[in-house]
Amino acid sequence: MTKLNQILAVEKGVKSDVQRKVTDAYNRIQKAPLLSGLSRTYQPIDDEGEQLPPESTRVQVQAEEVLKDVGTALTRLFDVTATKDWANCEAKADVVVDGEVLLEDVPVTYLLFLEKQLSEVYAFVSKLPTLDPAETWTRDEATDTWRTEPVKTTRTKKVPRNHVLAEATDKHPAQVQVYNEDVVVGYWTKIAFSGAMPQRRVNELLARVQKLQDAVKYAREEANGTEVVDRKIGDKVFAYLFR
Incomplete structure (x- = not known):
């Protein structure tokens, strides 16, 4: 008994073969000279006239025969496809x-x-x-997302400071250098949230x-x-x- 997987295995080959045969048949019937024949004989007007040999061309392609060949090829494809499709209705x-x-x-x-x-x-x-x-x-229940642990960082601000290089005297003013000092002015608390998995x-x-x-x-x-x-x-x- 044939199984469905066997039909599936041959289906592609059958399709290719049939397509080739149908294409060949189509090409044959498009060539008018192959469908045409000729028979021509010559008879001089009197016995003294030149004798010429008869001419003939044989019909090489008959449309009915081509049609029969196409029908035979397609019948195989129709049968294989029908067997597959009917079996697909039952294969579970x-x-x-x-x-x-x-x-x-x-x-x-x-x-x-x-x-x-x-x-x-x-x-x-x-x-x-x-x-x-x-x-x-x-998991953060409030936002229904994922969250990281809080990370605390400082916020700084540059504050100008004076650095006395030399004290003032009665002859010279004080020598002072101005510089900026980073001073903590607050704190950031960062929590990242994500909807990823x-x-x-x-x-x-x-x-x-x-x-x-x-x-x-x-x-x-x-x-x-x-x-x-x-x-x-x-x-x-x-x-x-x-x-």
Whole structure:
């Protein structure tokens, strides 16, 4: 008994072969000289006249024969595709994760959809922003975000000061140097907030997506192992079209 995965394996080759044959048939019927024949004989007006050999050209392509060949080729494609599509209606499998059935009797076509979508979900999750590992983060219930521990820093202001290099005398004024001194005038308390995710959370999500991807692949393989009934659709179609 043929299985669905066997039909899927030959489908691509059948399509390519049929496309080649149909293209070849199309090219043949476009060449008018191949469809044309000729028979010409010569008879002089009297027995003394010049004798010329007959001329003939054989018809090399008959449209009816080309049509028959196309019908034969397409019949194979129609039958393979029908067998696949009918089997797809019946091919189903459970998606099992950690020994538990997550999805029951999923059609193989939907399993293929799931595979594609889960690949996109994995790519999206892998790009999620994560918290800076250089900071210590805790959950802030008031803002429903992540926050760092408070960090206190000083705010300074430059205050001019005088430095007496030499005291004043009765003959010379005092020598004074002006300089700026950084004086603490206040304190900053900084707390950073973030809506990103901890890396461990992203890793956990990626692991879950990967696990479901594997489960869907296993289910698809099981569904593709369904036995199929060979469908003979092409003969009916082309018996009507080309009769």
